Amino acid sequence: xxxxxxxxxxxxxxxxxxxxxxxLYSVFASEPHTAPERLTYRLxxxxxxxxxxxxxxxxxxxxxxxxxxxxxxxxxRLQGLLPWNPAGLSAQAPDLAWNTVVSFLTNTNWQAxxxxxxxxxxxxxxxxxxxxxxxxxxxxxxxxxxxRGLVGRSGTSxxxxxxxxxRIIYRVLLPLSFLLALVFVWQGxxxxxxxxxxxxxxxxxxxxxxxxxxxxxxTIKHLGTNGGxxxxxxxxxxxxxxxPLTNALHILSMLLLPAALTYTFGRLLGNLKQGWVIxxxxxxxxLGFLTTVYSFEQAGNPILSRLGADQTITxxxxxxxxxGKEVRFGIAQTALFATTTTAATTGSxxxxxxxxxxxxxxxxxxxxxxNNVFGGDGVGFINFVQYLVLGVFIAGLMVGRTPxxxxxxxxxxxxxxxxxxxxxxxxSILGFTALAVVLPDALKSLNNPGPHGFSEILYxxxxxxxxxxxxxxxxxxxxxxxxxxIGLAMLVGRYLTLLPMLAVAGLLAxxxxxxxxxGTLPTxxxxxxxxxxxVILIVGALTFLPALTLGPVADHLQxxxxxxxx
Amino acid sequence: MNSAEMTPPDLPARPAPLPRLLLSAFLAAVLFTLITxxxxxxxxxxxxxVLFPQQAGGSLITRGGQVVGxxxxxxxxxxxxxxxxxxxxxxxxxxxxxxPYNAExxxxxxxxxxxxxxxxxxxxxxxxxxxxxxxxxGTPVPVDxxxxxxxxxxxxxxxxxALLQVNRIAQARNLTPAQVEGVIRAHFTPRQLSVLGEPxxxxxxxxxxxxxxx
Numbered sequence: 001x002x003x004x005x006x007x008x009x010x011x012x013x014x015x016x017x018x019x020x021x022x023x024l025y026s027v028f029a030s031e032p033h034t035a036p037e038r039l040t041y042r043l044x045x046x047x048x049x050x051x052x053x054x055x056x057x058x059x060x061x062x063x064x065x066x067x068x069x070x071x072x073x074x075x076x077r078l079q080g081l082l083p084w085n086p087a088g089l090s091a092q093a094p095d096l097a098w099n100t101v102v103s104f105l106t107n108t109n110w111q112a113x114x115x116x117x118x119x120x121x122x123x124x125x126x127x128x129x130x131x132x133x134x135x136x137x138x139x140x141x142x143x144x145x146x147x148r149g150l151v152g153r154s155g156t157s158x159x160x161x162x163x164x165x166x167r168i169i170y171r172v173l174l175p176l177s178f179l180l181a182l183v184f185v186w187q188g189x190x191x192x193x194x195x196x197x198x199x200x201x202x203x204x205x206x207x208x209x210x211x212x213x214x215x216x217x218x219t220i221k222h223l224g225t226n227g228g229x230x231x232x233x234x235x236x237x238x239x240x241x242x243x244p245l246t247n248a249l250h251i252l253s254m255l256l257l258p259a260a261l262t263y264t265f266g267r268l269l270g271n272l273k274q275g276w277v278i279x280x281x282x283x284x285x286x287l288g289f290l291t292t293v294y295s296f297e298q299a300g301n302p303i304l305s306r307l308g309a310d311q312t313i314t315x316x317x318x319x320x321x322x323x324g325k326e327v328r329f330g331i332a333q334t335a336l337f338a339t340t341t342t343a344a345t346t347g348s349x350x351x352x353x354x355x356x357x358x359x360x361x362x363x364x365x366x367x368x369x370x371n372n373v374f375g376g377d378g379v380g381f382i383n384f385v386q387y388l389v390l391g392v393f394i395a396g397l398m399v400g401r402t403p404x405x406x407x408x409x410x411x412x413x414x415x416x417x418x419x420x421x422x423x424x425x426x427x428s429i430l431g432f433t434a435l436a437v438v439l440p441d442a443l444k445s446l447n448n449p450g451p452h453g454f455s456e457i458l459y460x461x462x463x464x465x466x467x468x469x470x471x472x473x474x475x476x477x478x479x480x481x482x483x484x485x486i487g488l489a490m491l492v493g494r495y496l497t498l499l500p501m502l503a504v505a506g507l508l509a510x511x512x513x514x515x516x517x518x519g520t521l522p523t524x525x526x527x528x529x530x531x532x533x534x535v536i537l538i539v540g541a542l543t544f545l546p547a548l549t550l551g552p553v554a555d556h557l558q559x560x561x562x563x564x565x566x
Numbered sequence: 567m568n569s570a571e572m573t574p575p576d577l578p579a580r581p582a583p584l585p586r587l588l589l590s591a592f593l594a595a596v597l598f599t600l601i602t603x604x605x606x607x608x609x610x611x612x613x614x615x616v617l618f619p620q621q622a623g624g625s626l627i628t629r630g631g632q633v634v635g636x637x638x639x640x641x642x643x644x645x646x647x648x649x650x651x652x653x654x655x656x657x658x659x660x661x662x663x664x665x666p667y668n669a670e671x672x673x674x675x676x677x678x679x680x681x682x683x684x685x686x687x688x689x690x691x692x693x694x695x696x697x698x699x700x701x702x703x704g705t706p707v708p709v710d711x712x713x714x715x716x717x718x719x720x721x722x723x724x725x726x727x728a729l730l731q732v733n734r735i736a737q738a739r740n741l742t743p744a745q746v747e748g749v750i751r752a753h754f755t756p757r758q759l760s761v762l763g764e765p766x767x768x769x770x771x772x773x774x775x776x777x778x779x780x
Contacts (some may be wrong), residue, residue, distance in 0.1 A: 001757075001761070004761060008761055044590045044593050045589060045593070047578075048575070049575045050577075050578045053580065056581055056613050067592045067594070068598075070595070071595040071596065072599075078664075097706060116672070117671060125603050125607040126599055129606070130603030132602075133598065141764045156577060157575060157576055162594070163626065174601075174606060179612060181610045185622050189619070190622060191611050192615070192624065197633060198633065200634060202643070202648065203648070205641075205642060208670040213610070213611055216606060216610040216611070220602075233719075235673050236674070237717045237719060238719055239637040239721070243758055244763025245762055245764070303680065304684075307685060307689050307692055307712075308704070308705075308707055309688055309709045309712035309713065311710055317708050317710065317724035318765075321685065321709075323713040323714060325726055327652070327710050327720055327766045328720075328764060352676050354677070355676060383669070410610065426584070447676050449681065449682075450681070453678075465629060473675070473677075511676045555679065565680050565681060565682060
C-alpha cells in the first residue's frame with residue numbers, strides 16, 4: 001500500500017510539471033503586463049522596461065530584502081501595540097526577533113519560538129505570511145534571471161527584479177494560495193480571527209484550543225517552500241494538517257514549482273530534453289532517499305520491540321517507529337513528507353525528525369547537505385545547475401578540453417564562482433557545528449545524549465545553511481548563541497549561493513556562443529544526467545560523510561545493538 | 567519553439583539612482599505586506615467563514631450548549647469507561663510541567679531512538695496498557711499506544727489499539743464487548759480516497775458515541 005501511495009502522488013506531481021512549467025514560462029516572459037501589475041510599478045515608482053545586468057539585479061534583490069527585514073523586525077518588536085492579539089502575547093526579545101526575521105526572509109523558516117505561544121494573529125499574517133510570499137518570489141525571480149543568463153541570447157540583461165517578483169506573486173502564488181486555502185479549510189483547518197476557544201472535555205477537564213488564520217498561512221508555506229508552522233508542532237498538528245488529503249496536498253505543493261522549473265528551463269532553452277534530464281536527475285536522488293527513510297522507519301526501533309511495543313504491519317495497524325508521528329499519516333506518508341520537505345528545502349515537518357531512527361534521520365540531513373534534490377523555489381534549480389557546471393568541468397578535465405555549457409565556454413572565473421557557492425555551504429555547516437560542540441554553554445541545549453546529541457547540532461546548522469528550517473527539535477535553540485549563529489548560517493546559505501550564481505549567469509550571458517562541434521559534450525543526455533548525479537553524491541560524500549558517521553550512522557548502530565544512553 | 571518573448575528588456579543608459587531605488591524598496595515592503603500579509607488572509611478568512619463556518623472556527627463540537635472539544639484534536643482520556651488515545655507529551659502553557667493534550671501548547675518528546683528516557687517511558691506505557699486492560703505480561707502492545715505522537719494532539723489510534731480496549735470499556739459500562747466493538751467499528755475511518763494515509767479510529771468520536779448510547 002505504501003508503494004502504491006508513493007506511485008500515485010509522484011505520478012500526480014509529474015503530470016503537473018508540463019502545465020505548471022508552461023505557466024511559469026508565461027509569467028517569466030516580458031510582455032504584456034496586466035493592469036494591477038502596471039499599477040504596482042507606478043506605485044513603486046519603477047520602470048518595468050529597465051533591464052538589469054547581474055550586478056544590478058543582485059543589488060536590487062539585496063536592497064528589497066533589506067527593507068522587508070526592517071519592516072518585519074519593527075512589526076515583531078511592536079507586537080504588543082498592534083491589533084489582532086487576542087492571547088495578549090508580548091513582543092519577541094531582540095535576539096529572537098532577529099533570528100525570526102532572518103529565518104523567514106531567507107526562506108529558511110527555522111523557528112526558535114513556538115507559534116501559538118509567541119506570535120499574535122497580526123504577526124502571523126503581516127510578518128510571517130508576507131515573508132512566505134516575498135521570499136519564495138525572490139527565489140523564483142532569481143531563478144528566472146539565472147535562466148535568462150544561461151540561455152543568454154540577449155547580451156547582459158537578466159530582466160527586471162521588480163517585474164519578476166510582482167508577476168510571480170500576483171499570477172502564481174496569490175491565486176494558488178487562495179484556492180488551496182479553501183480546500184484546506186474544508187478539510188478541517190481553522191481560518192479565523194476569533195480568540196482561543198475553551199472546551200470542557202468529556203472527563204471534565206478544561207482544554208484551551210489555540211486557533212487563528214491558519215489555512216492562509218499553510219498554503220503559501222508549502223507553495224513557497226517556506227515551512228514555518230503556525231503552531232509549534234508544525235504540520236504534525238491536526239489544525240495544520242487534519243487529514244491524509246491535506247498531507248498529500250502539502251507534499252504536492254512543495255514539489256509543484258521546483259519540479260516545474262526544470263520544464264520552464266527546457267522550454268526557454270529551446271531544448272526540452274535538457275529540462276527532463278535535470279528533472280530525471282533530481283527524481284532519481286529523491287527516490288533513493290525516499291526508499292531509505294521509509295525502510296528504516298517502517299523497520300522500527302528494536303529497543304522498543306524488546307520492551308513489548310508491536311511495530312509490525314498487521315491487518316489492524318501500520319506499525320513502524322511511531323514516536324513523534326501521527327496515526328493518520330503512518331510511516332508511508334510521513335516518510336514521503338520528510339523526504340519532500342528536506343528535498344524541496346521547505347522545512348515543515350509532519351513528524352518529529354529528532355525521534356527517527358539513526359538512518360531515518362540520516363536522510364533529511366543528507367538531502368539538506370546536497371540541497372538540490374528539487375530544492376527550494378528557484379534556488380534548488382540554481383543549486384542543481386552548480387553541479388551541472390561542475391559536471392562539464394570535471395568531464396572537460398577528463399578529456400582535456402575547455403568545457404562548454406549550453407554553448408558557452410566555462411572558464412576559470414565561472415568555475416571559481418561555482419566553487420565559492422559549493423564550498424560556502426559545507427564551511428558554514430561544519431564550521432558552526434565544530435564551534436558549537438566545543439562550547440560548554442552550547443552543549444547545555446541538547447535534549448539527547450551521545451551521537452544523537454551531536455546530530456541535533458549538525459542538523460541545526462545544516463538546516464539553517466540549507467535554508468530548510470526543519471529541526472531535530474529537541475535542541476533548545478532559543479539562546480543568544482544559537483539565534484545569532486544559526487541566523488548567520490541562514491544568511492550565508494542564502495546569499496553566498498544566490499549572488500555568485502547570478503554572477504555566473506551574468507558572465508555566461510555576456511559570452512559569445514561557440515558552435516557545437518564533435519568535441520562538445522552534450523548535456524541533455526541520460527549519460528550526462530548520470531554523471532551529474534554521481535558528481536553530486538561524490539562531492540556530498542567527501543564533504544559530509546565523516547560528520548554523518550559520527551552522528552546518525554553511529555546512532556543507528558548503537559540502536560541496533562540495543563544500547564540505551566542516559 | 568520561439569523563445570524571443572522571453573528576451574528581457576534592454577539595459578537603460580543609466581539605471582535609477584540609489585535614493586530612488588531605496589524608496590522603491592521601502593514602498594515594495596509596505597505594499598506587499600498590505601497585499602499578501604493583510605488583504606489575502608483577511609479575504610480568505612471572510613470567504614472560508616461563509617463557505618465552511620464550522621471548520622474555519624476550529625471544528626468545535628458542542629453538547630448542550632457547551633464546547634466539549636474539537637473534532638480534529640485529541641483530548642486526554644484516563645477513565646476506564648472511555649477509549650484512551652495515544653500518550654501525549656504536551657506541557658502546561660507556562661511550561662511548568664506535563665499536561666497531556668494541551669491544545670494551546672503542542673509538543674513532542676523529541677527523544678532519539680537510544681535515549682534512556684524514551685525506553686523508560688515506553689516500558690511504563692506498555693506496563694500500564696497491559697495492567698488496565700488485563701493483558702498478560704509479554705502481550706505485544708500496538709506501537710501507537712506505546713509512543714507519543716508528533717503533535718501531542720493526535721486525535722486517532724489504530725484499530726489494533728482500539729480493539730484491545732474493548733473488554734475494559736464494556737466492563738466499565740455494563741455493555742457487551744460486541745456492543746462496544748460495534749461503536750468502534752462504526753467510527754472506523756478507512757484510507758482517504760482508498761489510498762491516502764492509514765486507517766484509524768477517532769477517539770473523541772467513539773467516546774461521544776459511547777456516552778450518547780448510554
